[in-house]
Amino acid sequence: MSESIRVAVLGASGRMGTTTVRAVQEADGLELVAALDAGDDLRAVTDAGAQVAVDFTVPSVTEQNVHVLVDAGVHAVVGTTGWDDGSLGRVHDHLLRAPGVGVVVAPNFALGAVLAMSFARQAARWFESAEVVELHHPDKVDAPSGTARHTAQGIAAARAAAGLGSVPDATTQALDGARGADVDGVRVHAVRLRGLVAHEEILLGNTGEMLTIRHDSFDRVSFMPGVLLAVRRVVDRPGLTVGLEHLLGLPA
Numbered sequence: 645m646s647e648s649i650r651v652a653v654l655g656a657s658g659r660m661g662t663t664t665v666r667a668v669q670e671a672d673g674l675e676l677v678a679a680l681d682a683g684d685d686l687r688a689v690t691d692a693g694a695q696v697a698v699d700f701t702v703p704s705v706t707e708q709n710v711h712v713l714v715d716a717g718v719h720a721v722v723g724t725t726g727w728d729d730g731s732l733g734r735v736h737d738h739l740l741r742a743p744g745v746g747v748v749v750a751p752n753f754a755l756g757a758v759l760a761m762s763f764a765r766q767a768a769r770w771f772e773s774a775e776v777v778e779l780h781h782p783d784k785v786d787a788p789s790g791t792a793r794h795t796a797q798g799i800a801a802a803r804a805a806a807g808l809g810s811v812p813d814a815t816t817q818a819l820d821g822a823r824g825a826d827v828d829g830v831r832v833h834a835v836r837l838r839g840l841v842a843h844e845e846i847l848l849g850n851t852g853e854m855l856t857i858r859h860d861s862f863d864r865v866s867f868m869p870g871v872l873l874a875v876r877r878v879v880d881r882p883g884l885t886v887g888l889e890h891l892l893g894l895p896a
């Protein structure tokens with residue numbers, strides 16, 4: 645029988661961290677060896693012999709955590725938001741000097757959300773208009789969500805590849821923020837509402853029709869199959885992987 649993968653969880657007392665700790669403890673072939681939160685020394689990860697660390701912390705610390713893990717030869721599965729081209733590029737370059745170490749950064753580990761983003765990328769080329777609405781619990785600190793950014797970037801790339809121009813928008817007078825954030829030319833709107841967990845609607849419009857792609861996470865357990873898949877796969881996947889779609893065999 646093969647040995648269990650030894651896993652550490654960073655941000656272990658948070659909403660995602662507590663759910664991840666439970667999922668790792670209950671998963672076949674995984675062993676939870678460290679659970680760290682704010683103020684804990686990251687050296688506890690290596691002291692415990694962890695092979696993989698899962699990061700669900702806060703945007704301000706996640707990149708630094710990953711560099712420390714890579715230096716220690718620990719694979720990382722990162723769900724924390726706040727990543728951009730600059731921080732991803734630095735991790736990519738760091739991994740060139742750490743052969744064999746893998747890092748998976750995924751803005752959303754829910755299988756339905758990853759599929760929704762993939763469907764949006766496929767559909768985007770056929771529609772004149774596209775906007776994204778994300779809806780979350782009011783304790784979320786960042787807006788728009790990492791998922792909405794990733795969705796909008798995918799739509800924008802698909803539109804550009806298809807030679808589509810700007811989305812039509814005659815707005816010349818608006819209150820600040822009324823048209824949402826501009827992510828690569830795609831408008832993204834953020835709702836914060838008590839009772840919600842994590843939800844997204846992708847609206848695609850043509851004259852006389854609209855396609856709505858919607859995903860709802862009603863419970864944080866929805867992210868766990870994706871997290872566990874990434875933990876199991878990252879040990880054999882050196883370098884940087886951005887997005888769970890690459891582990892699911894979906895078109896990127």
Ligand SMILES: NC(=O)C1=CN([C@@H]2O[C@H](COP(=O)(O)OP(=O)(O)OC[C@H]3O[C@@H](n4cnc5c(N)ncnc54)[C@H](OP(=O)(O)O)[C@@H]3O)[C@@H](O)[C@H]2O)C=CC1
Nearest residue numbers: 655657658659660681682701705723724725750751752753
């Ligand atoms: N990719 C995905 O599928 C998902 C991603 N997320 C993202 O995951 C992140 C966490 O979300 P959520 O669990 O709701 O947030 P929480 O605020 O509930 O949890 C974050 C935890 O990290 C702790 N923390 C802060 N700094 C450090 C540090 N340096 N080392 C270790 N732990 C630290 C916080 O402690 P303290 O409160 O004391 O500061 C807190 O316990 C967010 O960026 C969110 O957007 C969320 C859901 C799914």
Ligand SMILES: O=C(O)C1=N[C@H](C(=O)O)C[C@H](O)C1
Nearest residue numbers: 725751752784789790791842
């Ligand atoms: O903070 C959350 O809750 C979530 N964060 C991630 C994001 O910003 O996309 C993933 C999911 O939407 C839940």
